Amino acid sequence: MNTYLPPATQPVRAVVWAIHLVLPLLGLWLLLADPGGINVRWQHNPSHFWMILVVAGINVVLGLMISEAARKREDARLFLVSMVFLSSAGFFFLHGLATPRIILGAPSLGFDIGQQVGLTMAAVFAFASAFPLGERQARSVLAAQGLIRSLLLGIMVVWGITSLVPGLTPLSSPPETLPIPWFGWFSVPGLVLFVSAAIMMFLLHRRRRSAILVSLLTAYALLAEAMVAGMSQLNWHLSWWEWHILLTLAFVFVAYSAYLQFRREGSSAGLFDSVALSATVVRIQAQYEQALEELVEHVRKGTKLPAVRLAGRFQLTEGQAAVLDRAGEALASERELSERLAALVDVGTQTRVRLAESDLLTSALERVRRAYGDVRIGLVADGKVSIGSREYVFSGTTPIRRDGLITYPLTVKGHLAGALEVPLGRTAQDEALASTLASQLSISLENARLYAELDTLFRQYMSPDVANRLLADPGQAALGGELRELTALFADLKGFTTFSERVTPGEIVEMLNRYHTAAVPCILDNGGTIVQFVGDALLALFNAPATQADHALAACRAALAMQDAAMEVAADGWPTFRVGINTGMALVGNIGSPELRGFNAMGDAVNVAARLESMAEPGTVVIGSTTLAQLGDGVSATPLGALRLKGKAQEVEAYVLTALPRIIRS
Numbered sequence: 001m002n003t004y005l006p007p008a009t010q011p012v013r014a015v016v017w018a019i020h021l022v023l024p025l026l027g028l029w030l031l032l033a034d035p036g037g038i039n040v041r042w043q044h045n046p047s048h049f050w051m052i053l054v055v056a057g058i059n060v061v062l063g064l065m066i067s068e069a070a071r072k073r074e075d076a077r078l079f080l081v082s083m084v085f086l087s088s089a090g091f092f093f094l095h096g097l098a099t100p101r102i103i104l105g106a107p108s109l110g111f112d113i114g115q116q117v118g119l120t121m122a123a124v125f126a127f128a129s130a131f132p133l134g135e136r137q138a139r140s141v142l143a144a145q146g147l148i149r150s151l152l153l154g155i156m157v158v159w160g161i162t163s164l165v166p167g168l169t170p171l172s173s174p175p176e177t178l179p180i181p182w183f184g185w186f187s188v189p190g191l192v193l194f195v196s197a198a199i200m201m202f203l204l205h206r207r208r209r210s211a212i213l214v215s216l217l218t219a220y221a222l223l224a225e226a227m228v229a230g231m232s233q234l235n236w237h238l239s240w241w242e243w244h245i246l247l248t249l250a251f252v253f254v255a256y257s258a259y260l261q262f263r264r265e266g267s268s269a270g271l272f273d274s275v276a277l278s279a280t281v282v283r284i285q286a287q288y289e290q291a292l293e294e295l296v297e298h299v300r301k302g303t304k305l306p307a308v309r310l311a312g313r314f315q316l317t318e319g320q321a322a323v324l325d326r327a328g329e330a331l332a333s334e335r336e337l338s339e340r341l342a343a344l345v346d347v348g349t350q351t352r353v354r355l356a357e358s359d360l361l362t363s364a365l366e367r368v369r370r371a372y373g374d375v376r377i378g379l380v381a382d383g384k385v386s387i388g389s390r391e392y393v394f395s396g397t398t399p400i401r402r403d404g405l406i407t408y409p410l411t412v413k414g415h416l417a418g419a420l421e422v423p424l425g426r427t428a429q430d431e432a433l434a435s436t437l438a439s440q441l442s443i444s445l446e447n448a449r450l451y452a453e454l455d456t457l458f459r460q461y462m463s464p465d466v467a468n469r470l471l472a473d474p475g476q477a478a479l480g481g482e483l484r485e486l487t488a489l490f491a492d493l494k495g496f497t498t499f500s501e502r503v504t505p506g507e508i509v510e511m512l513n514r515y516h517t518a519a520v521p522c523i524l525d526n527g528g529t530i531v532q533f534v535g536d537a538l539l540a541l542f543n544a545p546a547t548q549a550d551h552a553l554a555a556c557r558a559a560l561a562m563q564d565a566a567m568e569v570a571a572d573g574w575p576t577f578r579v580g581i582n583t584g585m586a587l588v589g590n591i592g593s594p595e596l597r598g599f600n601a602m603g604d605a606v607n608v609a610a611r612l613e614s615m616a617e618p619g620t621v622v623i624g625s626t627t628l629a630q631l632g633d634g635v636s637a638t639p640l641g642a643l644r645l646k647g648k649a650q651e652v653e654a655y656v657l658t659a660l661p662r663i664i665r666s
Contacts, residue, residue: 483588
């Protein structure tokens with residue numbers, strides 16, 4: 001008979017398995033039909049006694065093994081399965097002792113019905129074992145296991161006394177009639193319970209494939225057939241011997257499956273784990289995962305492996321412990337490799353625009369130390385590289401091994417920039433990864449310094465928004481543009497020409513720098529982009545290149561803040577800012593030639609802003625009607641009426657802006 005119940009994808013094997021169970025019933029039917037007198041009588045008392053003794057012994061051993069597994073796993077189902085075997089073994093043994101001419105001189109009622117009674121009791125345990133017990137039910141069963149064992153033992157002792165002491169009770173006396181007419185119906189409940197248990201065990205096996213589960217469901221099916229065969233009560237006939245054989249097969253089959261699994265796994269620790277309740281299986285898996293994690297952690301730390309202790313905990317053989325050692329080392333190596341590769345990727349992604357070199361090295365070290373151990377970095381200072389008290393002199397790119405450390409040079413543009421110190425690994429693979437880490441850190445260090453240079457170069461000569469876009473996407477420096485709505489802000493110093501004629505160039509530069517130092521932050525803080533300085537004048541754009549929802553309002557806030565800041569730096573005789581603002585469509589982009597270009601905006605909206613600025617009085621902000629329309633309520637502005645502007649055929653409505661919501665000018 002096959003050890004494993006075939007999966008649904010192999011129906012042929014399932015049919016073969018079913019035929020193995022059907023054949024005994026067909027044989028029983030044939031014997032009971034007795035064509036040609038084939039159901040012959042054969043009575044051999046010693047053969048019967050010794051067969052019972054051997055099978056009962058096997059059954060007791062199985063029951064005790066499963067009972068021990070139930071104790072270790074604290075599992076109610078395993079306990080109930082053990083009771084199936086122990087109750088069957090006990091009554092089977094009592095049936096053997098009642099064999100005529102062993103203790104009793106003649107057949108007895110106990111000999112005839114004892115095993116059917118025992119099988120009925122075993123059927124109750126079988127049904128309970130296959131039932132999907134809940135957590136509360138399982139705790140109740142475990143709490144009552146001592147009482148259940150005591151009751152079973154008491155029943156078997158009472159049955160043994162009453163059926164084996166001659167003349168004590170009707171059980172030890174010869175039956176009045178053979179066969180007993182009513183006894184077949186007494187076996188029906190046990191038969192139903194065994195069949196139900198086999199069906200539930202089959203459903204469990206479909207969720208959890210296991211040889212032991214298959215052997216149990218087959219055993220329950222064979223025990224049910226044994227009850228059917230025992231109903232005939234044709235003592236010593238072949239049909240009577242058949243239920244003995246079925247009972248024997250049921251027990252031997254489970255024992256053989258356990259033996260095969262023991263040979264395959266080399267240990268008895270987990271023979272019956274697949275039979276346990278789902279909660280127990282989950283707990284066992286968690287224990288194994290915890291043990292493996294513990295093993296891996298020991299491997300990673302380089303401490304002695306706990307495989308010997310784990311072997312005792314899980315009853316592993318010496319060979320299994322050695323396999324566990326190797327598995328732990330392999331898993332630890334794989335995890336270590338994954339962590340180190342992840343650290344390499346993280347170091348590469350940490351090089352960002354505007355990330356200072358010190359911040360880069362700090363974050364990189366924090367990340368790689370989790371994967372590589374006590375990693376240290378030293379940078380060149382006064383032409384030397386040192387880490388702590390250790391000074392390094394490299395010959396090309398060759399690493400230096402010293403005091404359990406391997407140190408790699410860090411280079412920037414081919415020149416020595418520092419050193420990376422890594423603890424020596426266990427394998428050549430570790431050194432290769434450390435070398436790759438050094439290369440990655442060199443690239444990151446070079447990129448950080450390059451970004452710092454670009455940051456200084458770009459941000460001192462153009463708006464931060466433009467610089468950020470070019471650094472992120474250099475393709476945006478190509479010639480061309482797009483049409484979009486923006487707000488343009490023009491500002492210059494009224495009276496600058498007269499002032500410059502009567503002062504020295506040094507004083508002019510000082511004055512311009514002080515004004516622009518005060519004005520530029522006002523524009524940048526409100527999201528504006530300064531696209532050009534022309535002497536005392538500047539042009540700023542809002543909503544270009546960065547998108548702003550309230551660009552007109554932002555431009556006006558910047559203008560008012562500029563005037564307040566300019567008043568704080570103005571000196572006697574210095575000129576004063578005047579500002580013009582207008583909103584409208586303009587062409588925005590990179591304008592110039594392939595050799596020299598600049599970010600700028602062109603269009604009527606920009607030209608009108610320049611004209612409004614020229615019409616403004618010193619210290620004021622003049623805005624166009626299109627700008628005013630976007631400011632909303634709470635704006636304070638004085639109308640200037642319709643102005644004729646140079647280059648405009650139509651007059652332009654203009655206003656002197658004095659206040660914005662929540663911004664009150666003193």
